[in-house]
Amino acid sequence: MIEETSAGIVIFRKEDSKILFLLLHYPTGHWDFVKGKMEVGETTHQTAIRETKEETGITDIVFVENFEEEIEYNFQYQGELIHKKVVFFLAETRTKEVEISHEHQNYIWMDYNTAMEKTTFDNAKTVLTRAQMLLSKAL
Ligand SMILES: Nc1ncnc2c1ncn2[C@@H]1O[C@H](COP(=O)(O)OP(=O)(O)OP(=O)(O)OP(=O)(O)OC[C@H]2O[C@@H](n3cnc4c(N)ncnc43)[C@H](O)[C@@H]2O)[C@@H](O)[C@H]1O
Numbered sequence: 001m002i003e004e005t006s007a008g009i010v011i012f013r014k015e016d017s018k019i020l021f022l023l024l025h026y027p028t029g030h031w032d033f034v035k036g037k038m039e040v041g042e043t044t045h046q047t048a049i050r051e052t053k054e055e056t057g058i059t060d061i062v063f064v065e066n067f068e069e070e071i072e073y074n075f076q077y078q079g080e081l082i083h084k085k086v087v088f089f090l091a092e093t094r095t096k097e098v099e100i101s102h103e104h105q106n107y108i109w110m111d112y113n114t115a116m117e118k119t120t121f122d123n124a125k126t127v128l129t130r131a132q133m134l135l136s137k138a139l
Helices: 044-056 112-118 122-138
Strands: 002-015 018-025 034-037 069-077 080-092 106-110
Touching (some): 002 044, 002 122, 018 112, 018 122, 034 044, 044 080, 069 122, 080 122
Antiparallel strands (some): 002 018, 002 034
């Protein structure tokens, strides 16, 4: 089994009194947060910032302290079984227009309830719920 680690960010922005979360449509069909594989020598924060810039063009991110959630899953890629860990942070942006890269098919900003329906995998829904709980205490 091949071990992989990715890092990403649950990105949100405020619109009027609402918090909107950013989801990307991955080419394999799922809707998920911004993330990508770690490169040699990077910290998880550095990977998350780099992938956010590459995949969305967003650079004005402000991290929310005390949020770091890890999920794990297995999948097949080119005949190999991959065990992947993904670390997610939480951060705010003021950017509304997203410039998605060739690695994704679409993006959407959604409030918590609609994002919970749109997010494909249960482990990502758990991350989203933890983000929402922290934000509803902090904001
Ligand atoms: N192992 C590999 N080695 C080298 N290059 C690779 C590679 N895998 C993909 N690539 C290529 O590298 C590029 C992406 O690089 P990155 O952008 O760096 O990678 P990533 O977002 O972390 O993941 P990726 O999009 O690959 O897959 P994901 O885990 O979401 O989704 C992967 C599978 O897991 C499933 N999945 C995703 N999230 C899940 C979750 N939360 N729970 C359970 N299953 C999940 C998906 O349905 C899908 O089947 C792609 O262009 C791709 O062609």
